[in-house]
Structures are given as structure tokens and as C-alpha cells.
Amino acid sequence: MDDLILLKQASVASEDSTDLFENDVLVENGVIKAVSSSLNASDGTRVIDAKGKVLLPGLFDVHVHVREPGQTSKETIRTGSEAAINGGVTGIVAMPNTVPAIDNGGMVRSVLEIAGRDSRVEFFTTGCITKDRKGKEMAAIGGMKEAGVVMITDDGSPVENPQLLRRAMEYAREFDLPLASHCETMHLSGAGAMNEGKRSYKLGVPGIPSISEEVCIARDIQIAAYTGAHLHLQHVTTARGMELIRRAKNDGVKITCEVAPHHLIFNENDIVNYDTYFKMNPPLRTEEDNEKLLEGLIEGVFDVIATDHAPHTEFEKKQQDFETAPFGITGLETALPSLYHHYIKEGKFGWDLLVKRYAAEPRRILNLDQVSVKEGSRAELVLFDPQATTTFSQEFMKSKSPNTPFLDKELQGSVDLVVNGEEVLLDRSDGAA
Amino acid sequence: MSEPHKDLLQIEDLNKDEIESILAAAQPFKELFKRSVKKVPTLQGKTVLSLFYEPSTRTSSSFEVAANRLSADFTSLAVASSSVVKGETVLDTVDTLGAMRADYIVIRHKKAGIPNLVAEHTDASVINAGDGFHAHPTQALLDASTLYDVFGKLDFSGKKILIVGDILHSRVARSTSRIMTMLGAEVRVLGPGTLVPPGRPDKMKKFKNYEEAMDWKPDVVYLLRVQFERQGEQFFPSSGEYHSVYGLNEERFNKIKDEGVWVMHPGPVNRGVELADSVTTYDRCLINRQVENGIATRMAVLYWLKPQTFQQDG
Incomplete structure (x- = not known):
């Protein structure tokens, strides 16, 4: 696991605004360290090109x-x-x-x-x-x-x-x-x-x-x-x-x-x-x-x-x-x-x-701690690519069971990256910058 | 266009031409029955297997006679009493039948859609002999064949058919009303408010009582069997009350006789419930004709369908 991840030019979603705001987001040791229009990567940072992709909690x-x-x-x-x-x-x-x-x-x-x-x-x-x-x-x-x-x-x-x-x-x-x-x-x-x-x-x-x-x-x-x-x-x-x-x-x-x-x-x-x-x-x-x-x-x-x-x-x-x-x-x-x-x-x-x-x-x-794409929040992040598509084949799905009406159907959008604290749980992003 | 199908699952799968082909094919078989030798060699060497998960006398024996008269080998599996109770699924049984190289599987089941499921898993032709409340296509075809005899043509335009009784639980009502409508007839219904569901097709108008229904001047009154065995709950107070409100009692029967209305019933009849005893001796009561035409129509269906198993002959 990289201790530092920098998502460049992500379209950040929040519950407070209908608009997406393009920002760089820096994750350090499982916490969102900074959200800003332009962040520079220090050595050893994994940089992900998130342009055109939606970043949400x-x-x-x-x-x-x-x-x-x-x-x-x-x-x-x-x-x-x-x-x-x-x-x-x-x-x-x-x-x-x-x-x-x-x-x-x-x-x-x-x-x-x-x-x-x-x-x-x-x-x-x-x-x-x-x-x-x-x-x-x-x-x-x-x-x-x-x-x-x-x-x-x-x-x-x-x-x-x-x-x-x-x-x-x-x-x-x-x-x-x-x-x-x-x-x-x-x-x-x-x-x-x-x-x-x-x-x-x-x-x-x-x-x-x-x-x-x-x-x-x-x-x-x-x-x-x-x-x-x-x-x-x-x-x-x-x-x-x-x-x-x-x-x-x-x-x-x-x-x-x-x-x-x-x-x-x-x-x-x-x-x-x-x-x-x-x-x-x-x-x-x-x-x-x-x-x-x-x-x-x-x-x-x-x-x-x-x-x-x-x-x-x-x-x-x-x-x-x-x-x-x-x-x-x-x-x-x-x-x-x-x-x-x-x-x-x-x-x-x-x-x-x-x-x-x-x-x-x-x-x-349920009175649980909130997470959001904001400075200081625990990093629970999803990067979603609206330009890509996903086909829900049995091979793609991780559930043991295939019983979905979307089986073998194609939908617009793709979950590219999932971060939970210090762990990157899923990485389909090929956008390493 | 009329292309033979692999399966007969529901009337909805047939277009008007296909229905007419099947009904036309049934006509020579009706003539055949007037001869002393009632058998043709059409399906010699072919195997018809019947799987009745619900008890039935007339439908299963009708298929048996139909298969025999086409010279097919007919075997019925008494599934209601055998392996089903041991936890074997319907598809397991069908696999076994596949191994027996059945060409036709005639199936009846209390759950809707079972024949559809089976048809996806076998090369044999599947004939739905009644599934839950869903469909009973050979009943619909034999009913249409019977009215073909009576009306003298396959165009039922301008004819009015009144279906009386338990529409909710009736696969006969669903299939027969569908075929009659396709052939041009108008179908309306009468029955207890509990048994005439609002989900039925919009054009199947509902009458409130017999008087209103008879004022419509139907050509045919089609009485449905009161399916006591399907009703886990109470839909009307008693069979006595059913008879007095919705049954074809003596008084209503007299009016029907006067007007020359045809009477049909898919059988078996609950005497004294759907109809009074005397109705069965009425010369325009078509109940026996329906049974007779059932054999010819089922022969026509077996003759018309094309099992995928035949292709193995090369």
C-alpha cells in the first residue's frame, strides 16, 4: 500500500452541492490530507489521473x-x-x-x-x-x-x-x-x-x-x-x-x-x-x-x-x-x-x-461516523468513470450468486478505484500519471 | 405464416394463421373417428410421455387416446405419487425423460410456468396440459374447434361468449378467452366479485348478474368449474349460494333453451353447482362434443409440433 495517494483533477461529489468541483485530493495514511485545486506530489506518492472521473465518499x-x-x-x-x-x-x-x-x-x-x-x-x-x-x-x-x-x-x-x-x-x-x-x-x-x-x-x-x-x-x-x-x-x-x-x-x-x-x-x-x-x-x-x-x-x-x-x-x-x-x-x-x-x-x-x-x-x-471527500475525513473513497461501461458478466461479479436482472447487461459507468482507510480495495484505474 | 413450433406452452405463442392450421388439421381426425379403424400411422416409432403432477382423468386419457390413434408409444409417469416426493425436481425428472428419448412431453403442474421451464431444458416438444392458473392451450384449441363445428366457420366475428365463474383461478378462462378473442369473438365475464380480478384484460367486461348478462344476448355460455381444490380460502359463502347466484339453475336454463344459447364446460362438472342436472341433456349442450374434439385437437397438436429430437434422424 502506498502511504500517499494523489488523485489529480478529480470531479469531487458531495451531498451539499449539485455541482462537482474539480480538485486534487491527497490521501495520507488513510486520511484525506488535502483537497485543493493544485497539489504537487512529493516523492513516493502514487499519482492517479482522475480527470473526468467522479470522486465520491x-x-x-x-x-x-x-x-x-x-x-x-x-x-x-x-x-x-x-x-x-x-x-x-x-x-x-x-x-x-x-x-x-x-x-x-x-x-x-x-x-x-x-x-x-x-x-x-x-x-x-x-x-x-x-x-x-x-x-x-x-x-x-x-x-x-x-x-x-x-x-x-x-x-x-x-x-x-x-x-x-x-x-x-x-x-x-x-x-x-x-x-x-x-x-x-x-x-x-x-x-x-x-x-x-x-x-x-x-x-x-x-x-x-x-x-x-x-x-x-x-x-x-x-x-x-x-x-x-x-x-x-x-x-x-x-x-x-x-x-x-x-x-x-x-x-x-x-x-x-x-x-x-x-x-x-x-x-x-x-x-x-x-x-x-x-x-x-x-x-x-x-x-x-x-x-x-x-x-x-x-x-x-x-x-x-x-x-x-x-x-x-x-x-x-x-x-x-x-x-x-x-x-x-x-x-x-x-x-x-x-x-x-x-x-x-x-x-x-x-x-x-x-x-x-x-x-x-x-x-x-445509524449514528455512525461520517466520511466525505473533505480534508481531515477518513479516506473512504470511490472513483467512478462515467465514460467507461461495465458488463455484469458472471466473471465480473464477485458475489457468489449471479441472480441479478443486470446479468450480462451493460451499463454506463465503471467503479475504478475504491479506497478504505489505508487500503486500496479495488484498482481498475489505468490512469497512472 | 404458419411455421410448426417445437412447443405448445400458451395460446399467446400462436398467431391466427397457426391456430387456423392446427384447427384445420383436426378436421380430418374428426372424420377418422367415424370409421371402424380409428388409427393412422403418422407418429409410429415416436414416444409421447405424460407427466401429470396434478390429478386428471379426462385430459390425460384424451392425450393417451390421441397418441395411440397416431400410433405413437404413450407412457405416463405417475409423478404425483413417485419421485417428486423424494425431492427430485421437475428438471431432474425431465433429464430422466431425455435419457428415455421421449419426443413429446405432455405436462400438467400446479405451478405456472413449469412447462416453459421444462421446454428450455429438453429437445422434446413440450405440450402444456395445464399449469397453475396460467394456461391450458389444448383446452382452448378444442373449445375453438367445437365452436368451429357449431358456427361452421373459423371467423367468430360478431359472436358473443359469456364466461361464468372462477376467472381468477382458471387457466381455461385465460386460454379460451384469448383464442376466442383472436378468432374475432367478444368475450365477457360473470362471477363472484372475489373471483373476477381487475387484472383481467380490459376488453373482458364484467356483468353484475345473470339478468344483465343474458340481456347482452350471448351466443355461448361457458361455465367454469368451481375449483374447490384450488381455494385455500373462502371466495363465496357456500356452493348452495354459488348455485343460486351464479349457477345455471332451472329458471335460467329455460331462458337459455328458449334463445338457443350454446352451453360449454371444460369438465368435470360439479352438478348442482355450476349447472342444474337437466342442462347436460340439452341438445345445445356441447360438453360431450368438447371431450370428443379434445382427442382430434390433441392429435392435430401432436401432428403439427416439431420436436427437435426428429432432427437426429438426419
Whole structure:
């Protein structure tokens, strides 16, 4: 590792400005030493020509399934962290629906120990709200907090019993732990495998109606308002659900929420020939929802972008029919290029939004230290080349699983360089000056 | 243009010419059945394997008779009771069938899209004999073939078809309405609010009750089977109430008789639920004709499809 790195003429992005500012950025011993219009390299400095490339703080994803322990044929903490690096993500928050589930302090410690050894990005874990995510008894929330969880969630399932959810919120509130909800009403979802509507009718696939999600969002908002706990709503997919959140936020309820890139980019009509790489829960909704969610993101209803990176083996996804195959797609490697390709390049939103929603706010809602491309900040940096393209072939991707709708697709933009503190995690820049 | 396909998975894959080719091919087979020898050598040496993951009597035996009358070898695997329960996937089973050199695989499954998945993994022609709520293309073809007999032509323009019952869970409704619309007919629906989903095609207008539907003067009333076995939840209060509100009871039947409306049903019939007993003896009740045409139509489908396995003959 070079102790000194100088990025020349980088277009620096921040959450505060829609404009990019061209600057030289000097990194010394893992810290940003200087940001200035013209810096000279001293001896032994590695100089990288960053002209025309965007330099942004390392991205942070609050919703990632790394599948370890228990489902390591899908992903491990090591491969998950490598996938993150490949997509310019330098911090991830793992979901607790592992096997066994992360529902006590001991499990938290053992996962963090594996991560300490295997993760090359900042790694945080959540813990369950209820024991084994069964929705019957509260998990050891205090013990998990002490062991280091940053949030509690039964992700993958809702806490169906509203009284238990209320008690969990009241209890978690005192530990300053956000409670994250996977909003779904199981009686309404039934055996559904995709959004209920014209497309599900045509394909003959049982539908998951939008009300399944919206009814649960409404319920959880009311309980959050009543208890005063911090409620984080995961992967919101419907315009009506989003409007409920907007109203509650205006009323001062302590809520944060996330939107996933795939729910912005794709809709039910993209499900062609029962392609399971378009199957996830909550499902792809309608074209109108795509538009409304994008508006909501721009207007600030969504606090964060999060991928719900959900790896599954090729066998599970491609050797089974659409209804039987598990829900979930990967996202860590494709999030930044896909958001650039579809929105930033098209002028729908700027780099400031991306930095704010996928780097700054995710750390803020979890009360973690901020990083930015400013003097004195810890160096967590991503250099992105908007002129290059990336093809998401199986060889390119570092995740163990290939289940992404972008498989073998080409997107504009390329993650060229990823720096985390004193380590250069990824270097595809050929621009050595 | 009509090019033979490898598979028959859903009506959507066929254009109007192709539908007409298949239906035209079925006509000589109908004539054949009037002879004492009902068999032709067309598919001699070819193998038809049927995989029914859902119980069925009439569809599976209809395919069996069709294959036999074309002189193909027919074998059915009782998958519902064998290896499936041991954890073998559908594709594992299909691999096994590949090793058995099947030329045609006839498949029925409770999950939508299974035939599509299978078709991608085999050179054999895959014929969808019903997948979940999705499609039942040979039923649609035999229904069209039956109305071809009745109307005397393949252009159904100006004809009105009323489908009654459980649209939500019905692959028959999806496939049959599609083919009828393609051939020019207008299709509308009547059924409990719980079973007529808003996601259906916009042109399939919904009636509120029988009176309103009969005022539309349909040429055909197509009754769907009430699929009690598909319903894990309650969609209407009781079969008695279904019969009184949506069933073809004696009173409604009398009106239908007076107006000479054709009656169809994909079978098997729940007597006293979808229709009153006396309907089956009505001279414009086409239920038996549908069964008979099922064999001829399935022969036409086997005859029309082109398995990739044939290419190995060089």
C-alpha cells in the first residue's frame, strides 16, 4: 500500500452541492490530507489521473444479506464484502435472517468476529426483533445492543402480532436502536410470488397485492407514533405506502425509510418468460410506482437507498419455477452503475442526491461516523468513470450468486478505484500519471 | 405464416394463421373417428410421455387416446405419487425423460410456468396440459374447434361468449378467452366479485348478474368449474349460494333453451353447482362434443409440433 495517494483533477461529489468541483485530493495514511485545486506530489506518492472521473465518499448499504452463517453456498461475509467493493460500497449492514438467526449477543459476537477476519469493508450487523424471527417472543435486544448491533429487524417477515411489535418498539427505544420493518401482511400475500395486477393475471402467478405492504406500513407507523420509537421502513415499493410515510413524517413521527434501486428501475412488466431474476419480496410493482418512488426520492421522502442484496444460488433460481424459486436479487455490485445509468446520466437527479442517500444518510440514521471527500475525513473513497461501461458478466461479479436482472447487461459507468482507510480495495484505474 | 413450433406452452405463442392450421388439421381426425379403424400411422416409432403432477382423468386419457390413434408409444409417469416426493425436481425428472428419448412431453403442474421451464431444458416438444392458473392451450384449441363445428366457420366475428365463474383461478378462462378473442369473438365475464380480478384484460367486461348478462344476448355460455381444490380460502359463502347466484339453475336454463344459447364446460362438472342436472341433456349442450374434439385437437397438436429430437434422424 502506498502511504500517499494523489488523485489529480478529480470531479469531487458531495451531498451539499449539485455541482462537482474539480480538485486534487491527497490521501495520507488513510486520511484525506488535502483537497485543493493544485497539489504537487512529493516523492513516493502514487499519482492517479482522475480527470473526468467522479470522486465520491464510499457508499453505505443498510440492507444486505451476506448469508453467513448457515447459507454460505449463496454468499459469505468475505464474498459479500468483495461484491460491495466491486460496486463502490465501503460499508454494509447485514440482515439477521441467517441460519441460525442472529437473535442473541453470542451470535452477534461470532458474526462480528468472522467479519473482523473476512470483511474488507466496514461491517455492521443487525439482530432479530423476535427469537428466530418467529414473531412469538422478543429476542435478547439488550444483549445484542451490548454486542454491537446497529438496528433490529425480522427482515424477510413482519412481526405479525401488533402487541409484540409495540412492546419491542417500547423496549428498543430505550437502547436507541432503530427497529426496521419488513412490511407485509401475510394473510394478504398468501402464496403470492409477484405483484397482483395485470401482469400476474396474464402469467397466472398468484399475486401479492400492494395492500399487503401498505396495511402493514400504516399499522407500523401508528405503533411508532404511539411508542415514540425510531421506526425504519425497509424496501418501500408502492406510491400509496410512500404517501403514508410522507404524511407521518410531516406529523413528526420518528421514521426513516429506504428504497431499492430495482424498485425504481423495474416494474412487473419486466417479468418476461418467468425470469426469476426479477422475483423479489416486496415485488416489482407498476410503472406508475416507479415514477412516484423516483419523485419521492428526489423530494426527500426516502432517507436512504439500500439494495436488499439477496444472493441465491443459480440452482435455486434457475432450476426451479417462478413460484418455487426464492425471493431476492443481488444489488451491491450494480447499484451505483444502475443509478448512474438510469438517473444521473439522464439528468433526473444529481450526484449530491446519490451521495446523500447512499453514503451520508445511511451512516447518519445509524449514528455512525461520517466520511466525505473533505480534508481531515477518513479516506473512504470511490472513483467512478462515467465514460467507461461495465458488463455484469458472471466473471465480473464477485458475489457468489449471479441472480441479478443486470446479468450480462451493460451499463454506463465503471467503479475504478475504491479506497478504505489505508487500503486500496479495488484498482481498475489505468490512469497512472 | 404458419411455421410448426417445437412447443405448445400458451395460446399467446400462436398467431391466427397457426391456430387456423392446427384447427384445420383436426378436421380430418374428426372424420377418422367415424370409421371402424380409428388409427393412422403418422407418429409410429415416436414416444409421447405424460407427466401429470396434478390429478386428471379426462385430459390425460384424451392425450393417451390421441397418441395411440397416431400410433405413437404413450407412457405416463405417475409423478404425483413417485419421485417428486423424494425431492427430485421437475428438471431432474425431465433429464430422466431425455435419457428415455421421449419426443413429446405432455405436462400438467400446479405451478405456472413449469412447462416453459421444462421446454428450455429438453429437445422434446413440450405440450402444456395445464399449469397453475396460467394456461391450458389444448383446452382452448378444442373449445375453438367445437365452436368451429357449431358456427361452421373459423371467423367468430360478431359472436358473443359469456364466461361464468372462477376467472381468477382458471387457466381455461385465460386460454379460451384469448383464442376466442383472436378468432374475432367478444368475450365477457360473470362471477363472484372475489373471483373476477381487475387484472383481467380490459376488453373482458364484467356483468353484475345473470339478468344483465343474458340481456347482452350471448351466443355461448361457458361455465367454469368451481375449483374447490384450488381455494385455500373462502371466495363465496357456500356452493348452495354459488348455485343460486351464479349457477345455471332451472329458471335460467329455460331462458337459455328458449334463445338457443350454446352451453360449454371444460369438465368435470360439479352438478348442482355450476349447472342444474337437466342442462347436460340439452341438445345445445356441447360438453360431450368438447371431450370428443379434445382427442382430434390433441392429435392435430401432436401432428403439427416439431420436436427437435426428429432432427437426429438426419
